[in-house]
Amino acid sequence: xxxxxxxxxxxxxxxxxxxxxxxxxxxxxxxxxxxxxxxxxxxxxxxxxxxxxxxxxxxxxxxxxxxxxxxxxxxxxxxxxxxxxxxxxxxxxxxxxxxxxxxxxxxxxxxxxxxxxxxxxxxxxxxxxxxxxxxxxxxxxxxxxxxxxxxxxxxxxxxxxxxxxxxxxxxxxxxxxxxxxxxxxxxxxxxxxxxxxxxxxxxxxxxxxxxxxxxxxxxxxxxxxxxxxxxxxxxxxxxxxxxxxxxxxxxxxxxxxxxxxxxxxxxxxxxxxxxxxxxxx
Amino acid sequence: xxxxxxxxxxxxxxxxxxxxxxxxxxxxxxxxxxxxxxxxxxxxxxxxxxxxxxxxxxxxxxxxxxxxxxxxxxxxxxxxxxxxxxxxxxxxxxxxxxxxxxxxxxxxxxxxxxxxxxxxxxxxxxxxxxxxxxxxxxxxxxxxxxxxxxxxxxxxxxxxxxxxxxxxxxxxxxxxxxxxxxxxxxxxxxxxxxxxxxxxxxxxxxxxxxxxxxxxxxxxxxxxxxxxxxxxxxxxxxxxxxxxxxxxxxxxxxxxxxxxxxxxxxxxxxxxxxxxxxxxxxxxxxxxxxxxxxxxxxxxxxxxxxxxxxxxxxxxxxxxxxxxxxxxxxxxxx
Numbered sequence: 001x002x003x004x005x006x007x008x009x010x011x012x013x014x015x016x017x018x019x020x021x022x023x024x025x026x027x028x029x030x031x032x033x034x035x036x037x038x039x040x041x042x043x044x045x046x047x048x049x050x051x052x053x054x055x056x057x058x059x060x061x062x063x064x065x066x067x068x069x070x071x072x073x074x075x076x077x078x079x080x081x082x083x084x085x086x087x088x089x090x091x092x093x094x095x096x097x098x099x100x101x102x103x104x105x106x107x108x109x110x111x112x113x114x115x116x117x118x119x120x121x122x123x124x125x126x127x128x129x130x131x132x133x134x135x136x137x138x139x140x141x142x143x144x145x146x147x148x149x150x151x152x153x154x155x156x157x158x159x160x161x162x163x164x165x166x167x168x169x170x171x172x173x174x175x176x177x178x179x180x181x182x183x184x185x186x187x188x189x190x191x192x193x194x195x196x197x198x199x200x201x202x203x204x205x206x207x208x209x210x211x212x213x214x215x216x217x218x219x220x221x222x223x224x225x226x227x228x229x230x231x232x233x234x235x236x237x238x239x240x241x242x243x244x245x246x247x248x249x250x251x252x253x254x255x256x257x258x259x260x261x262x263x264x265x266x267x268x269x270x271x272x273x274x275x276x277x278x279x280x281x
Numbered sequence: 282x283x284x285x286x287x288x289x290x291x292x293x294x295x296x297x298x299x300x301x302x303x304x305x306x307x308x309x310x311x312x313x314x315x316x317x318x319x320x321x322x323x324x325x326x327x328x329x330x331x332x333x334x335x336x337x338x339x340x341x342x343x344x345x346x347x348x349x350x351x352x353x354x355x356x357x358x359x360x361x362x363x364x365x366x367x368x369x370x371x372x373x374x375x376x377x378x379x380x381x382x383x384x385x386x387x388x389x390x391x392x393x394x395x396x397x398x399x400x401x402x403x404x405x406x407x408x409x410x411x412x413x414x415x416x417x418x419x420x421x422x423x424x425x426x427x428x429x430x431x432x433x434x435x436x437x438x439x440x441x442x443x444x445x446x447x448x449x450x451x452x453x454x455x456x457x458x459x460x461x462x463x464x465x466x467x468x469x470x471x472x473x474x475x476x477x478x479x480x481x482x483x484x485x486x487x488x489x490x491x492x493x494x495x496x497x498x499x500x501x502x503x504x505x506x507x508x509x510x511x512x513x514x515x516x517x518x519x520x521x522x523x524x525x526x527x528x529x530x531x532x533x534x535x536x537x538x539x540x541x542x543x544x545x546x547x548x549x550x551x552x553x554x555x556x557x558x559x560x561x562x563x564x565x566x567x568x569x570x571x572x573x574x575x576x577x578x579x580x581x582x583x584x585x586x587x588x589x590x591x592x593x594x595x596x597x598x599x600x601x602x603x604x605x606x607x608x609x610x611x612x613x614x615x
Contacts (some may be wrong), residue, residue, distance in 0.1 A: 019463060028592045054605070058608070058614065059614065092512075120488065121487070121488075124488035124489065124490065125488070125489060125490065126488060126489035127488070141488070142473045142490070143330055159580070220476060224472055224473040224474065224476045225431060225473065225475065225476065226471070226472075226473070226474055227474075227610075227612070227614070228613070228614065232427060234478075238429070238434070239433045239434055239474070239603075240349035241354060242348065242351055242354060242433065242434045243604065243605065244354065244357070244379060244604070245605065248605065
């Protein structure tokens with residue numbers, strides 16, 4: 001065992017590799033791996049042709065499309081606004097800054113059902129915002145736009161909290177140097193600030209995206225939940241469960257998990273590849 | 282210090298829902314569906330009084346509410362319900378079938394198909410009925426928005442769906458293809474599919490979406506009281522369905538808890554005069570002819586079809602209409 005452990009790791013001066021890795025693997029297995037393998041095991045009980053029929057019928061495909069598509073849009077919006085919020089919080093001093101800073105985390109703490117009901121109340125055709133938007137022909141509640149809105153709400157803190165600390169650590173001397181070498185403000189932003197922020201941006205984006213894909217509580221209130229149109233994949237899972245179709249529910253869950261894992265893995269590799277390229281330069 | 286401690290523990294006890302002075306000799310858990318909250322709050326208190334008078338024993342009944350499908354699944358997955366009082370027989374069948382907690386013929390154990398009260402499906406429309414919606418045939422017209430929950434997740438929604446189907450079936454001389462066409466047209470008019478009956482009521486009432494809400498009669502009456510008769514009104518279609526929400530003791534659980542005596546008495550008390558009166562007060566139609574006569578003025582009579590004669594029972598209806606790949610999937614597929 002110790003021979004194997006020695007072979008698998010690079011020599012380190014810090015002791016305790018065996019025990020920390022052991023605890024990590026045990027905890028990870030109990031909390032993450034075992035429940036997930038149970039999921040795949042249950043889905044496997046369905047048999048190949050039934051699995052394909054359940055997991056890839058047109059209704060399920062529409063639900064994946066909505067869940068992943070809307071999550072992508074929401075994460076992109078959050079990427080932009082989240083970065084802007086982080087920028088404002090780090091770079092400027094103004095009254096109420098601390099309160100604003102604390103507000104950012106609220107979507108983390110708020111029960112998602114509350115968020116969903118609040119957003120629906122505001123954006124329903126008779127709500128405060130909805131009644132203004134309705135005459136303009138813009139419908140938010142009970143449409144795909146509503147789904148995206150809920151996802152933006154719950155995902156915003158992830159980008160802000162990923163970008164903020166990196167931005168704080170960014171030394172202003174670097175920007176001053178760029179300026180004194182004749183770079184315009186836009187050039188400084190684009191060529192100096194942005195590249196240093198990129199890893200934080202990517203991980204914030206990935207977190208917001210993953211959170212949005214899995215979101216259920218707030219979306220079912222604001223989406224119309226119409227099959228094929230505004231039905232998110234997690235709702236389809238719940239529907240299968242309520243029909244006592246456990247295997248069908250796990251089939252859809254497995255597909256979601258695999259897509260999510262592949263996407264997050266790609267994002268992770270992208271990050272890695274970029275970093276090694278930077279270091280090699 | 283000790284005062285503060287006792288205040289704290291009292292607060293805690295209250296928060297947890299226990300009154301510290303009452304010591305319960307027996308506790309029952311009644312797992313029910315969405316709109317029966319108010320009914321069972323009242324009934325539980327009445328039963329506790331009755332049981333105390335009769336036996337001297339203090340019985341506490343805890344309630345759990347939610348969509349009928351979800352509730353049945355919770356019992357199957359191990360929620361220890363002494364009694365279940367659900368929206369339709371199919372969900373209790375599922376408990377019997379999947380978990381074996383009660384015998385297959387459970388529905389024969391109590392009178393009236395084990396349904397101490399009944400209800401039906403009615404329309405709730407905006408005040409003055411601006412779109413003149415009088416019957417099921419008006420709901421399929423273009424431009425009418427119908428609010429009903431998803432029959433895959435809501436028991437009430439299944440009754441809604443079947444009532445509409447029953448009407449179309451009758452109009453078209455039992456032609457199933459035509460019934461399917463009008464069902465398709467009806468669901469094309471549905472802008473939001475909530476997961477439960479209460480969700481749909483909220484969509485219609487709070488969000489102001491839709492021209493008509495298909496609702497349990499008791500939910501419709503409740504909505505009248507909650508939001509006022511000046512905002513909405515009830516319309517009775519020419520034909521609807523007799524909804525029989527059944528009740529039963531969960532045998533394996535009561536035998537484990539030793540609460541069979543109390544659980545059976547609890548359900549039987551639903552059939553008593555007081556139980557029937559409470560049901561009527563909460564807008565469920567009582568079975569007792571005397572109570573119905575005395576308090577039944579609010580329940581207008583209308584033609585009611587039953588699930589057994591129109592659809593050949595729940596098992597068959599479920600299989601044909603609501604299972605994956607059934608007719609509901611076909612008509613909502615784009």
